[in-house]
Amino acid sequence: MRSFVRALRPAVRRSQAVSAPRIQRGTQAGFPALQCGRPFSTTHTRRDASLADVAPTPITHFSEVETAMAETVQKFANDVILPKVRDMDEAEQMDPAVVEQLFEQGLMGVEIPEEYGGAGMNFTAAIVGIEELARVDPSVSVMVDVHNTLVNTAVLKWGSEALKKKYLPRLATNTVGSFCLSEPVSGSDAFALATKATETESGFKISGGKMWITNSMEAEFFIVFANLDPSKGYRGITAFIMEKGMKGLSIAKKEKKLGIKASSTCVLNFDDVEVPKENLLGEKGQGYKYAISLLNEGRIGIGAQMTGLALGAWENAVKYAWNDRKQFGKLVGEFQGMQHQIAQSYTEIAAARALVYNAAHKKEAGEDFVMDAAMAKLYASQVAGRVSSLAVEWMGGMGFVREGLAEKFFRDSKIGAIYEGTSNIQLNTIAKLLQKQYTV
Numbered sequence: 001m002r003s004f005v006r007a008l009r010p011a012v013r014r015s016q017a018v019s020a021p022r023i024q025r026g027t028q029a030g031f032p033a034l035q036c037g038r039p040f041s042t043t044h045t046r047r048d049a050s051l052a053d054v055a056p057t058p059i060t061h062f063s064e065v066e067t068a069m070a071e072t073v074q075k076f077a078n079d080v081i082l083p084k085v086r087d088m089d090e091a092e093q094m095d096p097a098v099v100e101q102l103f104e105q106g107l108m109g110v111e112i113p114e115e116y117g118g119a120g121m122n123f124t125a126a127i128v129g130i131e132e133l134a135r136v137d138p139s140v141s142v143m144v145d146v147h148n149t150l151v152n153t154a155v156l157k158w159g160s161e162a163l164k165k166k167y168l169p170r171l172a173t174n175t176v177g178s179f180c181l182s183e184p185v186s187g188s189d190a191f192a193l194a195t196k197a198t199e200t201e202s203g204f205k206i207s208g209g210k211m212w213i214t215n216s217m218e219a220e221f222f223i224v225f226a227n228l229d230p231s232k233g234y235r236g237i238t239a240f241i242m243e244k245g246m247k248g249l250s251i252a253k254k255e256k257k258l259g260i261k262a263s264s265t266c267v268l269n270f271d272d273v274e275v276p277k278e279n280l281l282g283e284k285g286q287g288y289k290y291a292i293s294l295l296n297e298g299r300i301g302i303g304a305q306m307t308g309l310a311l312g313a314w315e316n317a318v319k320y321a322w323n324d325r326k327q328f329g330k331l332v333g334e335f336q337g338m339q340h341q342i343a344q345s346y347t348e349i350a351a352a353r354a355l356v357y358n359a360a361h362k363k364e365a366g367e368d369f370v371m372d373a374a375m376a377k378l379y380a381s382q383v384a385g386r387v388s389s390l391a392v393e394w395m396g397g398m399g400f401v402r403e404g405l406a407e408k409f410f411r412d413s414k415i416g417a418i419y420e421g422t423s424n425i426q427l428n429t430i431a432k433l434l435q436k437q438y439t440v
């Protein structure tokens, strides 16, 4: 399949040429939106209006590049990933050929600038890709999500020029990355982590371990958070880069899971891993700030994964109810009781998407998006759970058996309420920010 990145480079350059007016504060206008052949897009293109005159654009309108991303990833997911989804889930393993294709398509370096071998696109383009992948396989989607929104972003934001030159071309073309924060003792309370770093002559020595690390089976690059000065509490937390093969780093147990089974989730052990000086990421003691900032962005990605999942589950079931299954002499999707549930579910997916893309556009506009990201992740994961559950019911016995994908979408949906901050943690964030706003 032709490389997506190369095909889109001229459009990316065109969109970068108009990037300044797009990020004006307080407007989501200025997106040279094309009519998109996807669900939810019902309005027309306005290519040639002067940017200054453009009226506010619907939240879910995409730029030319984002539209091309959606269409290309949709085709890639259906042609290349869909035939493998069931087998990868049963084997609880990502097919290496899929990973290779993700790199080939440029989906592992969406925001990495061209000078480092990436696609040089924007954050929303990454979100669009994550959503489209989840419509077919949420496991593949989370691999791309973690790699792009957490790992690549960390290097782009805080890596020295030497680290960027060394690692970004690899992250864009052949090296999977992991984001290693959680530990047995620290999940929601992430900054209670116990992994320790000590300074040595040549760099740092890291001991401890991590738990539930996505991509860790395939990864060769790890962003690891460890405490360099426990006397300072969370202000001692520092970010480091580890590579597979460093002495003392071992990928231990691979978890068996309820859902997203093809996505690897492992325990990592650090037995005095020697990390060279230059692999310090950013500044000492700033790790907690980096983790918070990354997770705030990452939550928009998980929101997109969940809206993609919900839409995939919905489409899979309505195809059956409106085309295949007849009872009482009628297609089951013609009964009003079914139609109301179908309509309600689609409305909820549309609402979740609006939250996700609003958060993405606010981030791109340089506005404060923390509460928006928390609301998007919270609501999208709730919708994914509700819709994928109903979708199983709409298909009756066929939804429950492992022949189709309905039961898989349902199992996969549960993780949305857990990783990158549980639903309670999102509610805490939303409530805290609201209270601040409304306390006189």
Ligand SMILES: Cc1cc2nc3c(=O)[nH]c(=O)nc-3n(C[C@H](O)[C@H](O)[C@H](O)COP(=O)(O)OP(=O)(O)OC[C@H]3O[C@@H](n4cnc5c(N)ncnc54)[C@H](O)[C@@H]3O)c2cc1C
Residues within 6 Å of the ligand: 146, 179, 180, 181, 182, 186, 187, 188, 189, 211, 212, 213, 214, 215, 257, 265, 415, 418, 419, 420, 421, 422, 423, 424, 425, 428
């Ligand atoms: C499949 C999978 C992949 C993951 N991938 C990664 C990864 O790549 N990198 C990484 O670092 N981590 C990863 N994680 C870890 C994940 O982020 C944590 O599981 C998550 O943050 C929750 O932590 P916990 O499991 O320890 O739950 P706990 O923190 O023990 O929470 C248990 C319950 O208590 C509630 N709770 C806790 N504190 C509060 C509070 N203050 N207020 C209200 N309720 C509260 C929670 O909402 C939850 O319902 C992954 C986890 C899974 C399952």
